[in-house]
Amino acid sequence: MFDLVIDNARIYPLEQDLSNLPARTMAVAEGRIAAFGIEPSAPSRFRLDAHDRAILPGLVDCHTHAVFAGDRLDEYLARLAGADYASQNRAGGGILSTVAATRRASFSELLDCSLKHVAPLVAEGVTTLEIKSGYGLDRDSEIKILTVAAAMGPILKTRIVPTFMGAHTVPARMEREPYLAWVADEMLPDLVASGLTRSVDIFVDPIAFTLADLDRLFERASALSCGLHAHTDQLGHTGATGQAARWGARSCDHLEHAQHEDVEALAQSGTVAVLLPVASTFLGQAPHPPIEALREAGVPIAIASDLNPGTAPVASLLWSASLSIRLWGLSPAEALFGVTRHAAHALDPDADYGTLAVGQSADFGIWDIPCPESLLYAPASHRPVMSFFKGEHR
Numbered sequence: 001m002f003d004l005v006i007d008n009a010r011i012y013p014l015e016q017d018l019s020n021l022p023a024r025t026m027a028v029a030e031g032r033i034a035a036f037g038i039e040p041s042a043p044s045r046f047r048l049d050a051h052d053r054a055i056l057p058g059l060v061d062c063h064t065h066a067v068f069a070g071d072r073l074d075e076y077l078a079r080l081a082g083a084d085y086a087s088q089n090r091a092g093g094g095i096l097s098t099v100a101a102t103r104r105a106s107f108s109e110l111l112d113c114s115l116k117h118v119a120p121l122v123a124e125g126v127t128t129l130e131i132k133s134g135y136g137l138d139r140d141s142e143i144k145i146l147t148v149a150a151a152m153g154p155i156l157k158t159r160i161v162p163t164f165m166g167a168h169t170v171p172a173r174m175e176r177e178p179y180l181a182w183v184a185d186e187m188l189p190d191l192v193a194s195g196l197t198r199s200v201d202i203f204v205d206p207i208a209f210t211l212a213d214l215d216r217l218f219e220r221a222s223a224l225s226c227g228l229h230a231h232t233d234q235l236g237h238t239g240a241t242g243q244a245a246r247w248g249a250r251s252c253d254h255l256e257h258a259q260h261e262d263v264e265a266l267a268q269s270g271t272v273a274v275l276l277p278v279a280s281t282f283l284g285q286a287p288h289p290p291i292e293a294l295r296e297a298g299v300p301i302a303i304a305s306d307l308n309p310g311t312a313p314v315a316s317l318l319w320s321a322s323l324s325i326r327l328w329g330l331s332p333a334e335a336l337f338g339v340t341r342h343a344a345h346a347l348d349p350d351a352d353y354g355t356l357a358v359g360q361s362a363d364f365g366i367w368d369i370p371c372p373e374s375l376l377y378a379p380a381s382h383r384p385v386m387s388f389f390k391g392e393h394r
Contacts, residue, residue: 058127058363070101134168
């Protein structure tokens with residue numbers, strides 16, 4: 001017997017293209033998609049008529065910094081008046097200002113505000129949400145952030161993928177090399193042993209960390225069987241995209257200044273290029289990622305919100321996907337794959353979510369739209385009529 005059968009639906013798996021299946025029925029059992037096109041007489045505990053609505057996979061936001069306290073409105077207004085983001089960070093603002101606010105917040109305060117940060121993402125159909133640490137930069141605060149992230153999953157009925165990003169920036173009154181050594185050799189092994197994370201990220205940039213730091217962190221993380229991610233070539237070209245790809249990183253994120261040789265490395269490694277158009281727009285960056293080169297090389301492209309208080313305070317994955325089309329020339333199919341199956345692969349090459357297929361986790365939304373492209377045409381106008389995570393209505 002099935003747990004749930006949905007009849008009279010247009011089912012869009014988003015596996016190869018944007019077409020819908022001939023089947024009009026989808027069955028769920030034990031939290032997974034069990035069958036398509038079953039007989040009307042098939043027994044089920046619950047049955048639902050979709051009334052010709054569309055079923056799409058649950059959306060996957062594969063890059064956020066959603067657990068934080070405070071805001072950076074003052075810095076935003078200063079940039080509008082001509083201030084520079086890199087200079088703000090060097091002067092002790094930027095990331096470090098959010099670190100100070102997040103350290104001050106209690107666990108309950110941080111949980112409450114972080115739930116508010118991501119509520120719009122969940123409302124628009126996100127069923128998998130990656131959350132990075134990196135606004136703590138000391139043992140207790142990093143643990144607090146990752147513990148808050150873990151607590152959010154059951155409350156939101158959402159898959160939370162926690163990523164340790166102690167290598168976000170160097171804390172005040174510390175030197176880069178000894179701090180990075182502590183992150184790689186002490187904090188990361190402890191967090192992996194405690195089960196708080198299985199993946200790691202690093203920001204490689206002149207205002208953050210170096211290629212040598214990436215090598216040291218990735219060597220340690222690889223020995224611990226962690227998934228590898230990197231913020232690369234955002235504010236200028238460093239060569240970090242190619243370097244991370246050669247380590248077998250699951251994703252390289254930002255890529256506004258990535259070059260041809262970086263794209264070749266991504267293609268050879270199968271690393272996912274995660275694009276973050278809200279951050280690029282918010283910072284007023286003129287360069288954009290090398291979309292045509294990525295496309296020609298067959299590099300999988302994901303899109304993420306990059307939700308954070310400094311450069312992407314916009315909790316909408318659909319807006320991010322829509323911007324990627326208007327600003328950078330992605331096709332509707334590329335953008336929709338970018339917030340479903342490619343985003344899932346950026347988090348886990350063996351992900352059992354991000355598409356609709358038998359055996360996959362039953363994460364999906366029922367939408368009152370004529371076709372999937374509608375979500376990109378009017379991203380603020382559409383929300384799922386119903387949303388399911390592991391077969392349960394949220």
